[in-house]
Amino acid sequence: MGLFQTKRRNILPGFGLSMGYTVFYLSAIVIVPLSMIFFNTFPMGWDPFVHAVTAPRVLASYRLSFSTALFAALFDAVAGLLTAWVLVRYRFPGKQFLDALVDLPFALPTAVAGICFATLYSPVGWLGETLTKWNITIINSATGIVIALVFIGFPFVVRTIQPVLEEVEREIEEAAHCLGATRWQTFRKILLPHLFPALLTSSTLAFARGIGEYGSVIFIAGNLPMKTEIAPLMIMSKLDQFDYAGASAVALVLLLISFSMLLVLNGVQEWQQKEYR
Amino acid sequence: MGIELQDITKKFGSYTAIDDISLNVASGELVALLGPSGCGKTTLLRIIAGLELPDAGKIILENKDTTNLPPRKKNVGFVFQHYALFRRMTVFENVAFGLTVLPHKERPSRTEIRDRVEHLLKMVQMEWALKRYPSQLSGGQRQRVALARALAVNPKVLLLDEPFSALDAKVRQELRRWLRKLHDEIHVTSIFVTHDQEEALELADRIVVINKGKIEQQGTPQEVYDHPANAFVYNFLGNVNVFHGRIHNGKVTLGSHRVDAPDELKHSEEKPSRTFVRPHEIGISRIRSSDTDLTGTIKEVRLMGGQIGLNLECEGFEHPIEAEIPRDLYINLQLSRGEKVFVSLNRVKVFTGDYAI
Numbered sequence: 315m316g317l318f319q320t321k322r323r324n325i326l327p328g329f330g331l332s333m334g335y336t337v338f339y340l341s342a343i344v345i346v347p348l349s350m351i352f353f354n355t356f357p358m359g360w361d362p363f364v365h366a367v368t369a370p371r372v373l374a375s376y377r378l379s380f381s382t383a384l385f386a387a388l389f390d391a392v393a394g395l396l397t398a399w400v401l402v403r404y405r406f407p408g409k410q411f412l413d414a415l416v417d418l419p420f421a422l423p424t425a426v427a428g429i430c431f432a433t434l435y436s437p438v439g440w441l442g443e444t445l446t447k448w449n450i451t452i453i454n455s456a457t458g459i460v461i462a463l464v465f466i467g468f469p470f471v472v473r474t475i476q477p478v479l480e481e482v483e484r485e486i487e488e489a490a491h492c493l494g495a496t497r498w499q500t501f502r503k504i505l506l507p508h509l510f511p512a513l514l515t516s517s518t519l520a521f522a523r524g525i526g527e528y529g530s531v532i533f534i535a536g537n538l539p540m541k542t543e544i545a546p547l548m549i550m551s552k553l554d555q556f557d558y559a560g561a562s563a564v565a566l567v568l569l570l571i572s573f574s575m576l577l578v579l580n581g582v583q584e585w586q587q588k589e590y591r
Numbered sequence: 592m593g594i595e596l597q598d599i600t601k602k603f604g605s606y607t608a609i610d611d612i613s614l615n616v617a618s619g620e621l622v623a624l625l626g627p628s629g630c631g632k633t634t635l636l637r638i639i640a641g642l643e644l645p646d647a648g649k650i651i652l653e654n655k656d657t658t659n660l661p662p663r664k665k666n667v668g669f670v671f672q673h674y675a676l677f678r679r680m681t682v683f684e685n686v687a688f689g690l691t692v693l694p695h696k697e698r699p700s701r702t703e704i705r706d707r708v709e710h711l712l713k714m715v716q717m718e719w720a721l722k723r724y725p726s727q728l729s730g731g732q733r734q735r736v737a738l739a740r741a742l743a744v745n746p747k748v749l750l751l752d753e754p755f756s757a758l759d760a761k762v763r764q765e766l767r768r769w770l771r772k773l774h775d776e777i778h779v780t781s782i783f784v785t786h787d788q789e790e791a792l793e794l795a796d797r798i799v800v801i802n803k804g805k806i807e808q809q810g811t812p813q814e815v816y817d818h819p820a821n822a823f824v825y826n827f828l829g830n831v832n833v834f835h836g837r838i839h840n841g842k843v844t845l846g847s848h849r850v851d852a853p854d855e856l857k858h859s860e861e862k863p864s865r866t867f868v869r870p871h872e873i874g875i876s877r878i879r880s881s882d883t884d885l886t887g888t889i890k891e892v893r894l895m896g897g898q899i900g901l902n903l904e905c906e907g908f909e910h911p912i913e914a915e916i917p918r919d920l921y922i923n924l925q926l927s928r929g930e931k932v933f934v935s936l937n938r939v940k941v942f943t944g945d946y947a948i
Contacts, residue, residue, distance in 0.1 A: 485675035488642050489737075491662040492669040493689035493744055503692070507679045 383524030386463030394471025424529030454536030467520025474516035593780030599648035623795035668741030847907030
C-alpha cells in the first residue's frame with residue numbers, strides 16, 4: 315500500500331499530484347540543502363572524518379546536547395501537559411493572556427531569551443544571587459542549558475496537547491467515575507493513554523528543537539570545553555576557524571543521529587495508534 | 592424502595608431544569624422518564640447518578656441517603672447515549688474496568704474478574720468480542736458492551752440515558768426487546784430516559800412523563816396511554832389531530848360539528864376547549880353509519896408499512912384531518928386519492944385549560 319495506491323482506483327482524487335508536490339517540496343526545502351552537508355564532508359576522506367567526529371571535545375558536546383535536550387523534553391512533557399490541562403479545563407480571568415504567553419518562545423529571537431536567562435541566573439541576578447547562596451549554579455552548567463531548552467520546547471507540548479485534550483469527551487471520564495474510579499485512576503488509566511501519542515509527538519518536537527538550539531543556550535552555557543559546549547557550538551567554532559569540512563563532519567553525525575531518533579519515535583507512534591483504528 | 596427522590600430542584604443560572612420533583616421507584620422496577628428534549632429528564636438522571644448536584648432535595652438509594660456522595664461512591668450503573676466506551680481498551684478491559692479500579696482489599700482475583708466479565712459478556716451476547724476494540728464494533732454492539740460494563744460492579748440501580756437513540760430503527764427495536772428480557776432476568780432497579788413514546792410504552796413497567804422540569808403524570812403504560820392526565824401527555828404519547836373549539840351546554844364544537852362533551856365536562860361553563868383524536872382512532876367508511884359522520888375527500892395517501900396514512904379534507908373543517916387505517920381496509924374499500932368517504936371520530940378526548948408544548 316502507501317506509495318502504490320495509484321495502481322488501484324482511489325476515491326480520493328489527486329494522489330499523484332499531491333504526492334509529486336510533497337516529494338518536490340521536501341526535496342527543495344529539506345533534502346537538497348541538507349545533502350550539501352554530505353557533499354561538503356566527502357572530500358575529507360574517511361580517516362580525517364573519523365578523527366574529526368571522535369575528538370573528545372566533539373564527543374562530549376554530543377553527549378551534552380542529547381542529554382540536555384532529552385531532560386528538557388521530559389520536563390516539557392510534564393509541565394506542558396499541566397499547562398494545557400489548565401488552559402483547556404478551567405475558566406478563569408486572564409486566560410486569554412496566559413494562552414498568548416505560551417507562544418512567546420516561538421516569536422522571541424532565541425538570543426534574547428538567552429540573554430534574559432544569563433542576566434536572571436548570573437551570580438548577581440535576581441535568582442542567581444539567592445541560588446548562589448545555596449551553592450546552586452545554573453549559569454555555566456548543564457542545568458542552565460536544560461532551563462533554556464525547556465523554555466524553547468515548551469510551546470510545542472502545550473499546543474500539541476491542547477486540541478487533543480479538548481476532544482476528550484466528558485462522558486468518558488464520567489463513565490469512569492460512575493464505575494468507581496478515583497480522579498487519579500481516571501487520569502492514569504483513561505486520559506493518559508489517550509494523550510500519550512500527542513505527548514510523544516510533542517516531546518519529540520521539543521527534543522528535536524533542543525538538539526539544534528543554539529542562540530539561547532550559548533549565553534547561559536558559558537561554553538567551557540569538555541563541560542558545557544553543545545554540538546551546534548562545536549560546528550560554529552569550527553566554522554570560525556575556517557574548518558568547513560570539520561564543521562560538516564560534526565553536523566553530519568548530528569544530523570544522522572537526530573534523524574534516526576525521529577524515525578524511531580515516529581515508528582513508536584505508528585505502532586501505538588495501529589490497534590485502535 | 593429502590594430509588595426515592597425527595598423535592599429535587601436544580602437550576603442552571605436563572606433557568607429551572609428540575610422543579611421540585613419527587614419520585615419513588617420500587618426495587619426491581621423498570622421506569623421510563625419520558626419527555627421532550629430539554630424537559631429536564633437527563634438532568635434528573637444525572638442527579639441520581641451524582642454527576643450533577645441538586646440545589647435542593649434528597650436522593651435515597653436502597654434506603655441510604657446518597658445526596659452528597661460522589662458518583663464513584665454511589666454504586667450506580669450509568670449507560671450513556673453515545674456509549675462512552677474506553678477507546679484504548681479492549682472489550683474485556685472495558686467491562687473489567689469497574690472491578691480493576693477497586694481498592695486492593697475488595698478487588699476480586701484475576702480469575703474471578705475473568706469469570707465475571709465472561710459471564711456478563713455472555714449475558715449481553717458479546718462473548719465473541721472479548722479482544723476487540725470498541726472501534727471494531729457496531730453501535731448496537733457497543734451499547735451492549737457499555738451495559739455489561741455498567742453491570743459489572745453490581746450496581747444498586749441502573750441508569751440509562753437515551754440508550755438506543757443513537758442507533759438505527761431496526762437495531763433500536765431489537766435492543767429494546769432484548770433489554771426488556773434482560774431486565775426480567777436480572778431485576779435490577781432501572782430508570783431509562785427517552786423522548787420516544789413507543790420505546791417507553793413498550794419497555795417500561797411505569798412511565799413518568801416530564802415536561803418543563805415537572806412530572807405531568809406517572810403510571811403504567813396502559814394507564815398513561817388510555818387515561819392521559821392532560822393535553823400535554825395525550826399529545827406527547829402519539830400522533831394527534833387537534834380541534835380548537837368551545838365547550839357549551841354539554842356539547843363540544845368541532846369545526847361546524849358538535850359532539851357530546853365527556854361526562855366530567857358535561858356541566859362545565861362555556862369555555863375554549865381542545866379536542867384530540869388519534870389518527871388510528873378515526874373510522875373510514877363508504878357508507879354513512881350515523882348522523883355524526885363527517886364527509887370528506889382523500890387528499891393524500893401515504894404508505895406507512897402495515898398502515899396507510901390518509902390526509903382528509905372534511906366539510907366544515909378548516910384544517911385537514913390525519914387518519915391511519917389498516918392496509919386491508921384500504922384495499923377492501925378500494926380507496927384512492929380524490930375519493931369521497933365518511934369519517935367517524937371514534938374516541939375523542941376533550942381538554943380545557945392551557946398548556947404549551
